Amino acid sequence: MKNIPYIEISLDNLLHNLAEVRSRLRDNAAVLAVVKDNAYGCGSRTIAQTLERKGAVGFFAVRSAAEAFYLRKKGVRSPILVLGPASKADVIKGSGNGVVFTLNDLADIDLWKSAGVPVRFHCNIDTRMHRMGILPAEVPALAGAVAGEENLLLEGVFTHMANADEPGTSTAGEQLRRFNEALLILKERNIMPRHVHYANSSWIMRSPDLAGATLVRPGIALYGCRPDPKQAFPLDLRPVLSLKSRVVKMKKVPANTPVSYGGRYVTSAETVIATIALGYCHGLPRCLGNRGDVLIRGRRWRIAGTVTMDYIMVDAGPSPSMRVGDEAVAIGVQENERISPDDIALLDNTIGYEVMCRLSASIDRIYLSGGKIAAREKGKIL
Numbered sequence: 494m495k496n497i498p499y500i501e502i503s504l505d506n507l508l509h510n511l512a513e514v515r516s517r518l519r520d521n522a523a524v525l526a527v528v529k530d531n532a533y534g535c536g537s538r539t540i541a542q543t544l545e546r547k548g549a550v551g552f553f554a555v556r557s558a559a560e561a562f563y564l565r566k567k568g569v570r571s572p573i574l575v576l577g578p579a580s581k582a583d584v585i586k587g588s589g590n591g592v593v594f595t596l597n598d599l600a601d602i603d604l605w606k607s608a609g610v611p612v613r614f615h616c617n618i619d620t621r622m623h624r625m626g627i628l629p630a631e632v633p634a635l636a637g638a639v640a641g642e643e644n645l646l647l648e649g650v651f652t653h654m655a656n657a658d659e660p661g662t663s664t665a666g667e668q669l670r671r672f673n674e675a676l677l678i679l680k681e682r683n684i685m686p687r688h689v690h691y692a693n694s695s696w697i698m699r700s701p702d703l704a705g706a707t708l709v710r711p712g713i714a715l716y717g718c719r720p721d722p723k724q725a726f727p728l729d730l731r732p733v734l735s736l737k738s739r740v741v742k743m744k745k746v747p748a749n750t751p752v753s754y755g756g757r758y759v760t761s762a763e764t765v766i767a768t769i770a771l772g773y774c775h776g777l778p779r780c781l782g783n784r785g786d787v788l789i790r791g792r793r794w795r796i797a798g799t800v801t802m803d804y805i806m807v808d809a810g811p812s813p814s815m816r817v818g819d820e821a822v823a824i825g826v827q828e829n830e831r832i833s834p835d836d837i838a839l840l841d842n843t844i845g846y847e848v849m850c851r852l853s854a855s856i857d858r859i860y861l862s863g864g865k866i867a868a869r870e871k872g873k874i875l
Contacts, residue, residue, distance in 0.1 A: 496857045496872075498738035498771045501825065502535050504543050504862040506717055506731040511548045513728045514697055514711045522703050524548075525690060527712035528564075529556040529576065534776075534849040535716055535734055536858045538567045539868045543860075544715075545571055554710060558583035561592045574615060574649075577625070584608045593648060597625040602638045605645060615649030615688065618675045620668040622655045632675045636682040649688030649708075650676060657695035658720040665696070673705070695720040698728050718845030722835035732833045734849055735825025736777070736856075740789065740817050742768040743809065752806055753798030758783055765809045767794075769821045772803040776852035777823055778841045781805075785840055787821045790814055791828030824848075 514524065526548075532540040537555070541564050544550040554574045555561050561573040574593045575583075581604055584594055588610035596602070596616040605612045616635060617626030627635060639645045652672045656662040672691060679685065688707050692700075694714035703709065713720055717732035744766050752758040752766060760766075769787060773779045779800045786793040787807060794807040809815055824832055834845035841848070853872070860868040 497741075498736060498775055498823075499857045499859060500534075500852060501735040501737060502539070502858055502860045503731070503733050503735070504539075504547075504860055504867055506733045507535075507540065507543060507715060508548055510715050510717055510728075510730050510733070511544065511550070511711075513730060514694075514709070514714055517697050517701065517728070518709060519701065519703055522692075522706050522709050523552065524550050525552045525554055525574065525708040525710045526550045526715060527554045527710055529554060529560065529712075530850055531854065533713065533716050533846060534852045536860075536870050537564060538569075539858075539860050539870065541569045541571075542567070543862075543867075545569055552708065558587060558592065558594075561587065565590060565592070576617075581605075581608050584612050585610055588612060595625075596627065596635070596647075599627060599631055599634055599638065602635075602645065606642065609644070611644045611646060613646045613648050615651055615686070616647060618650060618652045618672055620652045620671040620675075621664060622653050624653075626652070629671050629675045632678045633682075636679055636684055639684070640682070647684060647686055649690065650679070650686045651688075651690040651708075651710075654691060654693055654696050657693060657699055658724065660699070660724070665700070676705070693720075695726075698726040713846055716845075716849065718834050718838075718849070720844070722838045722845055732824070732835075734834065734852075736771070736775075736823045736852065737825060738769050738771040738821050738823070740767050740815055740819045740821055741770045741804075743813065743815075743817055744768070751798075752808075753782070753801060755799055758798035758806075758808070760808065762811065764811050765813045766797065767807050767809040767813065767815055769805050769807065770803065771805055771821065771823055772801050774802045774853065775856055776848075777805065778837065778848070780841050781837070785823075785837065786832060787823050788825070788827035788830050788832060789819055789821050791830060793830055 528537045551571045556577045558579045572591045594614045619626035656664045690708035692709040717730045748762045750760045782799040797806045797808045834848040838845045855872040857872045858870040
């Protein structure tokens with residue numbers, strides 16, 4: 494039972510979800526696949542390689558330059574957009590290497606000029622998020638700053654929809670109005686970027702309107718989760734990620750035995766407690782104690798007591814059917830039962846993004862295609 498727990502990634506489900514996203518596209522918009530933060534915990538290298546090779550995705554987005562350089566080192570050839578800040582050294586290294594940067598602050602312009610190399614970039618227009626990007630009022634200054642600068646190549650303009658997951662939201666329309674006004678200012682100055690994008694997973698699923706967009710930016714939809722686990726969305730998404738481990742110990746205990754820290758679970762009769770090698774150090778939320786389930790031999794078993802750093806326990810009953818070595822599924826499918834990241838998010842009052850992203854990088858990731866192992870990534874022991 495080496496290398497437990499482990500994560501399984503269904504590349505078939507990934508490609509299915511990509512096809513679902515494409516079914517919503519109009520006006521020939523292409524896919525800019527978001528693989529930032531280790532592809533939401535799924536492993537950016539194999540995810541990007543698969544999408545590039547089998548899914549015909551030709552553009553990726555990451556958070557940092559380090560992520561872009563990692564993918565380039567691993568053989569991903571498509572352009573890669575860095576959404577976050579970048580240093581002078583980053584733009585020098587990325588120049589001529591298909592790495593595209595994001596202008597999030599007008600101060601970036603002077604930094605990039607000082608690099609003395611061609612810098613391909615997209616400009617982030619902050620129309621509501623107030624996180625990164627320049628304000629619409631700064632667009633004229635941007636236009637003036639890049640005019641005549643041969644090394645500053647403004648290839649794209651984008652914004653991020655802050656409330657697109659809310660049914661009937663009025664803010665999305667207001668954001669688009671501000672965004673289009675910014676595009677008009679650029680056009681009036683003869684600046685017409687090749688790429689325009691604003692549609693995240695929520696927008697793709699909520700609205701058929703992609704007016705003016707040349708790219709869409711699906712993230713969580715590719716990985717099979719809903720932007721909000723409390724809501725229904727009109728795509729047949731299949732979770733890509735499974736989190737699995739094994740039963741490592743079985744122990745008979747008498748009635749009235751407290752289990753785990755704080756004794757928050759107490760046995761009602763003589764029973765067998767099964768210990769599973771999976772805990773919050775691996776990313777399983779601590780709040781699942783006495784609330785969450787795991788799947789063993791095709792049925793649900795409630796986690797007994799507090800989730801510990803490395804282990805969880807279940808009450809297997811006085812005559813257990815399970816045995817040491819049995820597979821235990823915390824996220825995923827077993828026979829006719831399923832636990833998705835969204836199911837866990839509902840219990841933890843969060844979203845599937847967080848459930849997936851906090852899964853530890855120390856866990857091995859196994860990639861399946863057609864029921865066979867297509868790739869492996871060893872966990873990183875820090």
